[in-house]
Amino acid sequence: MKTKKDAIQAKKLWDKLCDSVATKRNPLEGMTKEEAIEEIRKVREKLWEEKFAARR
Amino acid sequence: MLLVVDSNVYIFGFGLVKVPACKALIYEVIAKQQSVTLRIPRTIVEEVRLHLAPEDFSTFIRVIGTLTAIDEDFLVPFDLGSKYESRGFKPADSFIAAYAEWVGADALVTENRHFLSKNPGLPFKVLTADKCLKLIS
Numbered sequence: 001m002k003t004k005k006d007a008i009q010a011k012k013l014w015d016k017l018c019d020s021v022a023t024k025r026n027p028l029e030g031m032t033k034e035e036a037i038e039e040i041r042k043v044r045e046k047l048w049e050e051k052f053a054a055r056r
Numbered sequence: 057m058l059l060v061v062d063s064n065v066y067i068f069g070f071g072l073v074k075v076p077a078c079k080a081l082i083y084e085v086i087a088k089q090q091s092v093t094l095r096i097p098r099t100i101v102e103e104v105r106l107h108l109a110p111e112d113f114s115t116f117i118r119v120i121g122t123l124t125a126i127d128e129d130f131l132v133p134f135d136l137g138s139k140y141e142s143r144g145f146k147p148a149d150s151f152i153a154a155y156a157e158w159v160g161a162d163a164l165v166t167e168n169r170h171f172l173s174k175n176p177g178l179p180f181k182v183l184t185a186d187k188c189l190k191l192i193s
Contacts, residue, residue, distance in 0.1 A: 006089065006122045007086050007087055007089055007122075009122055010086045010089075010119050010122040010123060011083065011086050011087070013115055013118050013119045013122070014069075014070070014082060014083070014086065014119050016115055017070050017112055017115045017116055017119065018070050018071050018079070020109075020111070020112050020115065021070050021071055021072065021108070021112055022071060024109050024112070026072055027072065027107055028067070028072045028073050028107070031073060032073075033068070033073055033075060033167065034169075036064070036067075036068070036072070036073040037064055037167055037168055037169070040063060040064050040067060040103065040107075040168075041146075041148075041149075041168065041170070043103055043106050043107075044063070044099075044103055044148040044149070045146060045147075045148055047099065047102055047103060047106070047148070048099070048147055048148035048151070051099075051129070052147070
């Protein structure tokens with residue numbers, strides 16, 4: 001069962017993730033939102049092709 | 057309310073591209089765990105992994121672990137994915153749509169305009185993070 005304690009813990013972890021991501025190399029650096037969406041879609045398609053190939 | 061949140065919303069939510077509505081939506085989903093149920097397939101988890109350092113991915117998994125369990129892709133019926141491909145979705149997008157239908161999602165939350173433009177007649181809503189926020193806040 002989800003509790004208030006879980007929510008507090010999840011929020012802390014998400015804050016930690018945001019802080020840590022901000023200190024690392026950003027693979028989407030300099031991209032607009034639309035460009036980033038296209039890049040993420042390319043990753044999705046590539047991942048999917050690999051999964052599909054692995055099942056053949 | 058049952059939500060499937062697309063990888064772009066998580067990725068924007070932790071700030072690789074700053075989209076305030078995406079970040080706010082993640083916080084809202086966390087805060088409203090009693091009334092908002094999140095579902096996530098393995099494919100979306102893997103997409104997020106490819107954009108994070110291993111240590112940060114571990115933190116992401118811990119956040120997801122407090123909110124929901126990860127569903128394996130093979131659970132989703134193949135025919136359901138084919139249905140969306142025949143509607144013009146790319147194969148991977150078809151899987152996400154099929155997954156949203158399979159879990160009985162009320163909404164798929166995405167910033168992907170390809171989903172947003174193919175919205176009519178889907179068995180779930182397709183919402184941007186901003187629209188979803190307005191709905192659940």
